[in-house]
Every structure is written in structure tokens, then in C-alpha cells.
Amino acid sequence: MDNLEPRFRRVARFVSPVDRGFAAIVYAGSILFALLIIGLFVELVLGSWPSIAAFKFSFIWKSEWDPVSNKFGALPMIYGTVVSSFIAIALASFVGIMAAVYLSDFAPRWLANPLSFLIELLAAVPSVVYGLWGLFVLAPFVRTGLGPVLQHVLGWTPLFAGPIYGVGLLTGGIILSLMIVPTVTAISRDILVAIPRDLREASMAVGTTKWEMAMRVVLPAARVGIFGACVLALGRALGETIAVTMVIGNRPQISASLFAPSYTLASVIANEFTEATTSLYISALIELGLILFFVSMIVNGVARLMIWSVRGSDRTA
Amino acid sequence: MTAATQTDQLLAVDDLSAYYGDRKAIGNISLAFRRQAVTALIGPSGCGKTTLLRCLNRIHEVAFDAHVEGRVLLEGRDIYDNDADPMKIRRRIGMVFQRPNPFPTLSILENATVCSPRGLKRQQRLEAAERALRLAALWDEVKDKLNTSAVRLSGGQQQRLCIARAVAAQPDVLLMDEPTASLDPIATAIIEELMTSLTDEYTIVAVTHNMQQAARVSDVTAFMLADETGVGGVVEVDETAKLFTHPTDPRTEDYISGRFG
Amino acid sequence: MASSSEGLASAQLALRYAGLRRRRVYAMLGTGLALFCALLAAAVLLAVLGYVVAQGIGSINWEFLTQLPHPIGVPGGGVGNGIAGSFIMIGIATAMAIPIGLLTGIYLALFGRGPIPEALRFLSDVLSGIPSIAIGLFAYAVLVAPLKHFSAFSASFAFMMLMLPLLVRTSEQAIRTVPQVVREGALALGMSNFRATVRIVIPTAMPAIMTALLLAIARVTGETAPLLFTAFGSQFWEFNPANPMAELSLQVFTYAISPYPTWQAQAWGGALLLISAVCILSVGARLMLRRSQGLQL
Numbered sequence: 001m002d003n004l005e006p007r008f009r010r011v012a013r014f015v016s017p018v019d020r021g022f023a024a025i026v027y028a029g030s031i032l033f034a035l036l037i038i039g040l041f042v043e044l045v046l047g048s049w050p051s052i053a054a055f056k057f058s059f060i061w062k063s064e065w066d067p068v069s070n071k072f073g074a075l076p077m078i079y080g081t082v083v084s085s086f087i088a089i090a091l092a093s094f095v096g097i098m099a100a101v102y103l104s105d106f107a108p109r110w111l112a113n114p115l116s117f118l119i120e121l122l123a124a125v126p127s128v129v130y131g132l133w134g135l136f137v138l139a140p141f142v143r144t145g146l147g148p149v150l151q152h153v154l155g156w157t158p159l160f161a162g163p164i165y166g167v168g169l170l171t172g173g174i175i176l177s178l179m180i181v182p183t184v185t186a187i188s189r190d191i192l193v194a195i196p197r198d199l200r201e202a203s204m205a206v207g208t209t210k211w212e213m214a215m216r217v218v219l220p221a222a223r224v225g226i227f228g229a230c231v232l233a234l235g236r237a238l239g240e241t242i243a244v245t246m247v248i249g250n251r252p253q254i255s256a257s258l259f260a261p262s263y264t265l266a267s268v269i270a271n272e273f274t275e276a277t278t279s280l281y282i283s284a285l286i287e288l289g290l291i292l293f294f295v296s297m298i299v300n301g302v303a304r305l306m307i308w309s310v311r312g313s314d315r316t317a
Numbered sequence: 318m319t320a321a322t323q324t325d326q327l328l329a330v331d332d333l334s335a336y337y338g339d340r341k342a343i344g345n346i347s348l349a350f351r352r353q354a355v356t357a358l359i360g361p362s363g364c365g366k367t368t369l370l371r372c373l374n375r376i377h378e379v380a381f382d383a384h385v386e387g388r389v390l391l392e393g394r395d396i397y398d399n400d401a402d403p404m405k406i407r408r409r410i411g412m413v414f415q416r417p418n419p420f421p422t423l424s425i426l427e428n429a430t431v432c433s434p435r436g437l438k439r440q441q442r443l444e445a446a447e448r449a450l451r452l453a454a455l456w457d458e459v460k461d462k463l464n465t466s467a468v469r470l471s472g473g474q475q476q477r478l479c480i481a482r483a484v485a486a487q488p489d490v491l492l493m494d495e496p497t498a499s500l501d502p503i504a505t506a507i508i509e510e511l512m513t514s515l516t517d518e519y520t521i522v523a524v525t526h527n528m529q530q531a532a533r534v535s536d537v538t539a540f541m542l543a544d545e546t547g548v549g550g551v552v553e554v555d556e557t558a559k560l561f562t563h564p565t566d567p568r569t570e571d572y573i574s575g576r577f578g
Numbered sequence: 579m580a581s582s583s584e585g586l587a588s589a590q591l592a593l594r595y596a597g598l599r600r601r602r603v604y605a606m607l608g609t610g611l612a613l614f615c616a617l618l619a620a621a622v623l624l625a626v627l628g629y630v631v632a633q634g635i636g637s638i639n640w641e642f643l644t645q646l647p648h649p650i651g652v653p654g655g656g657v658g659n660g661i662a663g664s665f666i667m668i669g670i671a672t673a674m675a676i677p678i679g680l681l682t683g684i685y686l687a688l689f690g691r692g693p694i695p696e697a698l699r700f701l702s703d704v705l706s707g708i709p710s711i712a713i714g715l716f717a718y719a720v721l722v723a724p725l726k727h728f729s730a731f732s733a734s735f736a737f738m739m740l741m742l743p744l745l746v747r748t749s750e751q752a753i754r755t756v757p758q759v760v761r762e763g764a765l766a767l768g769m770s771n772f773r774a775t776v777r778i779v780i781p782t783a784m785p786a787i788m789t790a791l792l793l794a795i796a797r798v799t800g801e802t803a804p805l806l807f808t809a810f811g812s813q814f815w816e817f818n819p820a821n822p823m824a825e826l827s828l829q830v831f832t833y834a835i836s837p838y839p840t841w842q843a844q845a846w847g848g849a850l851l852l853i854s855a856v857c858i859l860s861v862g863a864r865l866m867l868r869r870s871q872g873l874q875l
């Protein structure tokens with residue numbers, strides 16, 4: 001740009017006062033938007049600072065959460081968050097990807113759109129409604145139906161041993177999986193549909209069944225994007241608060257059993273923030289929020305990169 | 318090629334080059350456009366005729382990374398001057414696009430009067446619309462449905478509405494970018510007739526892909542061609558009759574006789 | 579693509595080693611499994627919806643919609659203040675989110691390329707992934723802690739943050755979708771960028787923007803987490819956004835985890851109201867989307 005003749009000039013596009021005022025307002029709105037987001041990060045850091053200074057890295061690997069003596073270790077919450085989200089993504093990715101495969105390659109047209117719409121509607125249901133259903137329907141079902149069955153079959157593993165309360169890690173994981181299935185399905189379906197037809201036709205021409213085509217040819221071709229969809233769904237699960245709080249039992253403990261009550265990063269903030277008495281307590285809770293911020297940023301960033309590489313720059317919800 | 322420095326020319330171009338980013342689309346063009354006549358720009362695809370047209374009313378720069386060198390003179394003054402206001406330029410140099418583009422959320426009446434001064438009463442607005450629509454030979458067809466949406470009209474009617482809209486702003490020059498490219502023969506004929514009648518009031522510069530159209534409609538024709546590096550330039554400019562019967566440059570002759578393009 | 583040729587090779591391998599009948603059986607089982615998964619997901623939705631309707635419909639009556647909550651032990655009462663509070667909080671949030679979101683979307687659409695627009699899009703993506711509880715913490719830190727006062731306005735602020743990424747991204751897309759010739763046509767008539775954008779481009783993009791708005795409102799309807807320490811809730815009528823205020827999803831949450839069956843029944847009623855609102859908004863958004871596609875030039 002600098003080595004052109006002096007006669008060249010980039011002509012001003014916003015010349016008149018009206019346009020200059022318009023440009024100024026547009027800039028102002030965008031700057032405000034950016035400041036809000038940066039401000040969020042700054043406030044979280046500022047708020048966590050006392051806790052960060054007091055505990056440094058022990059915050060992450062200590063498991064004692066004792067507000068009375070002002071000792072805070074987040075390990076049980078990290079454990080609960082990770083395990084419940086893992087259960088959620090394991091269930092949701094299997095069901096979601098299978099559903100996406102059906103919708104993209106097997107469903108007749110009259111069925112595909114309504115069914116997709118129903119599954120997407122799952123994402124619109126408010127968290128508290130899932131929590132309510134989980135508390136009064138799913139938890140009793142786990143306590144009296146699913147839990148005993150699992151314990152009967154798999155009770156020899158520490159995962160399914162121990163008392164079954166109904167609320168706990170497993171219930172939390174199942175509720176979370178319901179909430180993230182639509183994400184996996186919708187994005188995976190879009191990616192599968194975008195895989196070029198020639199690939200499918202080449203496979204059929206070789207003589208595969210449609211199922212083999214879907215499983216061995218189309219799905220592997222889409223695997224990066226679908227993995228990205230699962231990671232994005234995982235990001236949602238990690239931050240989910242209300243539904244999980246209602247069914248996970250809210251006890252800061254690390255236990256091998258999936259039936260045991262547990263605690264997640266988001267739930268502890270939800271449950272204890274208004275009861276927090278000391279400023280160190282509040283600061284510790286805000287630090288949990290900061291951890292959630294970073295985790296979600298990284299997970300979402302990775303997910304978008306993967307989805308972007310397959311789908312181009314059309315961003316996902 | 319005429320040197321364009323005389324101030325009695327309404328519209329002229331002096332050593333104009335236009336770029337999209339680093340790519341030079343047209344290079345060092347100097348040309349004058351005769352008052353109240355139709356000047357046609359012809360040439361094969363990619364020769365830069367549309368780019369040249371879009372430089373004349375500073376629409377070229379609306380695209381990202383597009384810029385210009387040289388001068389475009391309206392009554393002797395450079396429209397690319399530092400203190401020139403593109404808005405005012407475009408009020409004096411109007412444009413009709415290849416695809417009819419009536420504003421979809423406005424009615425026919427609103428489309429025709431969108432450039433009228435604000436605060437006009439309903440009666441004055443109607444009169445202004447009637448004037449413009451009559452000039453565009455559309456009044457009789459739409460006078461009973463002025464408040465309906467503009468997109469309900471046929472392609473040819475939409476294009477005439479765009480012409481009405483452009484002349485309603487009372488410009489001095491009217492630029493037309495392949496105005497009949499997307500229209501059927503009957504609509505095309507109506508618009509060609511319009512172009513000749515509009516020269517009573519306006520100076521017209523029209524890009525056309527269709528040589529026969531240029532021969533029918535224009536008074537002056539400029540033939541453009543891209544050189545080996547892809548930069549477009551004017552090969553020959555002359556009275557239409559002369560250019561089509563006795564062209565001076567062999568490349569013009571080749572194009573006219575259909576050997577390429 | 580390496581993966582596709584591997585896939586084809588693997589498919590050919592399958593052909594060689596399995597008999598056709600067995601492959602057909604696997605295919606049938608596989609397809610059945612996939613269908614089962616799709617139906618399972620839809621069935622769960624219907625099960626949840628159905629249960630909420632069944633449990634909640636009994637609580638819905640005029641008193642429920644218009645009365646204040648009664649103390650435990652006193653029968654009756656309702657969620658009137660929660661419904662009012664939801665409208666107020668979401669209304670204020672929308673009023674704040676629209677200008678900021680639309681202006682940023684206009685900026686991105688008009689000045690689209692370059693490091694600063696890309697940075698804005700990145701920030702928008704980051705914001706869309708942040709858990710709502712963390713956003714609630716931000717609202718608390720900025721509007722509750724300094725003023726030492728819970729308020730509905732701080733909840734609206736949190737809602738606004740939740741709505742912004744959707745509005746920014748969709749208004750940028752909506753404006754970009756308006757054909758370039760429409761904008762150039764407006765500019766070529768000598769309109770200022772301001773007039774061209776506000777009078778021509780944005781109205782043309784309006785159906786898509788409205789759709790985004792409905793979806794953004796649906797997003798925050800029923801969003802409870804940030805409310806816990808911003809609006810905080812109330813037992814009384816409250817219309818001043820500077821004060822703590824009741825909100826429907828917050829009431830559902832409080833009632834659901836309470837040990838009182840009467841309150842739990844009301845939780846179901848509230849949940850039914852929430853689901854109905856979300857359904858209406860989602861269907862409305864879909865209808866508007868279909869209408870906007872019909873308006874294409």
C-alpha cells in the first residue's frame with residue numbers, strides 16, 4: 001500500500017456529517033460490545049484474586065471444601081464436573097451421531113424434517129424444567145429401576161457399587177446428556193449432509209449396502225467435524241448449572257460410585273453464592289467461575305476449529 | 318482517444334486506472350462523453366467496461382479494497398477530490414443496474430419518490446412520481462397500483478421503475494450497466510426506445526454486451542479490450558455509424574465481425 | 579481425501595469377507611439402531627413435555643396466573659409476580675441488547691474484513707460459550723456488589739449478555755444476505771450510508787433479524803442460574819427494576835427443591851408456562867424464517 005504513487009488515495013467513504021455521525025454510533029456500539037466481554041474477563045479475575053493469592057494452585061488439587069474454616073479446594077467439584085460431563089457426552093454422542101446418520105441418509109423426507117425439529121426443540125427446553133423432571137421422574141427411576149438393575153449386573157465394579165440415592169453422578173450425567181443430544185445431532189447432521197454426493201455414489205457403485213456406506217465411508221469422512229460437534233456439546237455440559245444442581249446431590253466428595261451424590265463447579269456457585277459470608281468465600285466461588293470461563297473458552301475454541309475445518313466459516317449456534 | 322481537459326465537456330475521464338486490491342482492472346483511460354447523447358461501451362467479457370462505468374459515479378469504491386487513480390471530471394472538477402462528497406456526485410450521476418433492483422420493502426410510489434426532498438405533501442409526491450414514471454414509460458401500467466410492492470412487477474417493469482427512480486433524482490448523467498441483459502425482447506425494445514428519448518434531458522453512458530443494441534441506440538461507441546496482463550483499456554472511440562462500418566483499429570474490426578468476444 | 583479412500587477400501591474389504599445376506603442383516607440392524615436413536619431423542623422430548631403438561635395443567639387457573647405466592651400452609655396463591663418479573667426483566671434486556679447487537683452486526687457487515695472485525699467475532703464466539711452462571715457472576719460484580727443491592731436490572735444485564743452473541747452474529751448474516759445490488763442501488767441514488775443502511779438494507783433484512791430476536795428471547799426464557807444472585811427473587815409485587823424481583827423460572831426452581839408438595843405442584847404449573855412460552859417463541863421464529871425466505875428478491 002505504501003509504494004504507490006502519490007496520486008493514489010483511498011477515498012473517504014463516510015464524508016457527510018450524517019454519515020460521520022452514523023459511523024461514530026456504529027463504532028460506539030461495537031466498542032461497547034467488546035468492552036462488555038473484556039470486562040467480564042477482567043471482573044472474574046479481579047474477583048478471584050484474593051482466592052488465587054491465598055491458595056494458588058492448591059485450589060485445583062485440594063479436595064477440602066470447608067467454608068467454616070475458610071479452606072477451599074476445588075477438586076471434588078472438578079471431579080464431579082468432569083465425570084458427569086463425560087457420562088453425558090458418552091451417551092449423547094452415541095445416540096446423537098446415530099440419530100444424525102439416520103436423519104441425513106436414511107430418513108424419508110416427510111419424516112426427516114419434523115423429527116429434526118422435535119430433536120432441536122429438546123435444546124429449547126429450559127434447564128429448570130429438565131431439573132424438575134429429573135428430580136421427580138428420573139431420580140426415582142434411577143433409585144428404584146435403573147440403579148438396582150445396573151448394580152445387579154455391574155455391581156462388582158466400584159462404579160456401580162454403593163448405596164443408590166436416586167440423585168447422584170449418574171442421574172446428573174443422564175440429564176446432561178438429554179440436554180446436549182440436540183447439539184450433537186443438529187451439527188452432525190449438517191456436516192453429514194454436506195459430505196459430497198460423489199462419495200456416497202462411489203460407495204454404492206462398489207456394491208456396499210447403504211448402512212456400510214454410512215458407517216464406513218460417510219461417517220469417517222465427517223469425523224473431524226462430528227468430533228467437533230461432540231466437543232462443542234461437551235462445552236455446554238461443563239457449564240450447565242440448574243438442571244445438574246437439582247439432581248446431583250450437592251455434596252463435595254469424591255467417590256468411585258456413579259450413584260454417589262456429587263458436586264459440580266457450576267452447582268456449587270449456584271448453591272452457595274448467596275450464603276457466602278466471608279470475602280474469601282465469595283472470591284473462591286468467583287474463582288470457580290473463572291475456571292469455568294477458561295475451560296469453556298478452550299473447549300469451545302477447539303470445537304469450533306474442528307467444525308470450521310469441515311464446514312467452512314459458517315458459524316454454529 | 319480524445320484528451321479530456323476542456324471544461325465544456327460535461328463528463329470526462331483523465332488517465333483513469335481502477336484496482337481491486339492489487340489487481341489493476343482498467344488502466345490509464347482518457348475519454349470524454351458527449352452531452353445529451355448515448356455513449357455505448359462495448360467489448361468482450363473482462364475488458365473492464367463495467368468497472369469503468371462504476372468509476373464514473375464512485376460506486377466502484379463501495380467494494381472492499383477497491384480504489385482508483387486518475388481523475389473523473391464532472392464539469393471540469395474531479396469527483397475524486399479530497400473534499401468531494403460521493404453522495405452529491407451520485408445525485409448528479411445516476412445509475413441503472415444490470416439486474417433490476419427495486420427496493421423490496423418499498424411500494425412502487427415509494428421507490429419512485431425515494432429521492433424526492435423530504436416533507437413533500439402527498440399531492441406533490443404523487444406529481445413527482447408521475448413525472449418520473451412517465452419519463453420511464455411506466456406510468457400507465459402502474460398508476461392504479463402505486464401502493465403495491467415493487468417486487469410484484471415483471472422484470473421489464475421493474476427495470477423501468479429503476480430508471481424512473483434514477484431520473485427522479487434529476488441527475489445530469491445516467492449510467493446504465495447492461496440494462497436489458499436480463500429482459501425479454503419486448504421489454505428490451507421498450508427500454509431501448511426509452512434510452513433514445515431520454516437524451517433530450519440526460520447524458521447517457523451505457524455498457525452493453527450486445528453490439529446490435531449499441532448500433533441501434535448509441536450516438537458514440539467506445540470499444541474496450543483487456544491487454545495481455547488483463548488490464549482493460551479503450552481501443553477506439555468514434556461515432557457509432559463510423560465505428561461499425563469503417564473501424565480504424567483492426568482489433569475493433571475483429572470484434573465487430575465476430576471473430577472473438 | 580485420505581479418509582474417504584480408506585473408507586472405500588474398508589468398504590471393499592467388507593464386501594470380500596462377508597456374505598451378502600449377513601451384510602444385509604447387519605445393515606438392517608444398524609439402520610434400526612439409528613432409527614431407534616432418533617426416535618429415542620424425540621421420544622424423550624415428548625415424554626418430558628407430556629409429563630410437564632400432565633402435572634402442570636392442574637395448577638393453571640386464573641388465580642395461579644395473577645396472584646402472589648401464599649405462605650406455606652395457606653392454600654392457593656400463584657406466580658403472578660414471577661410472570662410480571664419475567665416480562666420486565668426480559669423486556670429491559672431486549673431493549674438493551676437490540677441496539678448493541680444490531681450496531682455491532684452493522685459494523686461487521688459494513689466493515690467486515692480485517693483484524694478488528696475478526697477480533698469482534700472471536701469475542702462474540704467466546705461469549706456464546708460462557709456458562710450463564712459465570713455471566714451472572716459478572717452482573718453481580720458490576721451491578722450488585724458495588725450497590726450492595728440485588729436488582730432486576732442486574733438480571734436484565736446478565737440476560738442481555740446472553741442474548742448478544744446471537745443478535746450480533748445473525749444481524750451480520752442478515753445484512754450480508756441482502757443482495758449487494760440493493761445496497762449499491764441505494765448508494766447510487768446519492769443516499770448517505772446512514773440512509774441506505776437504515777431505510778433500505780435493514781428493513782430488507784428485518785425478517786431474519788426478527789427471527790434472531792425471537793430465538794434470543796427464547797434463549798433467556800427459563801434461564802435461571804444468573805438470577806440466583808442478581809434478581810434474587812421476591813414474594814411481592816415489584817415493578818421497580820432497581821429492586822429484587824420475582825421471576826418465573828426462579829420460582830419454579832425454589833418451589834421444586836422445596837419439601838412442600840403444594841409448592842412442588844406449583845413448580846409444575848410454572849414449568850408448563852415456561853415450556854409454552856418457549857414453544858410459542860420457537861415456532862414463531864420458524865414461521866418468521868419461512869416468511870423471510872419468501873421475501874427474497
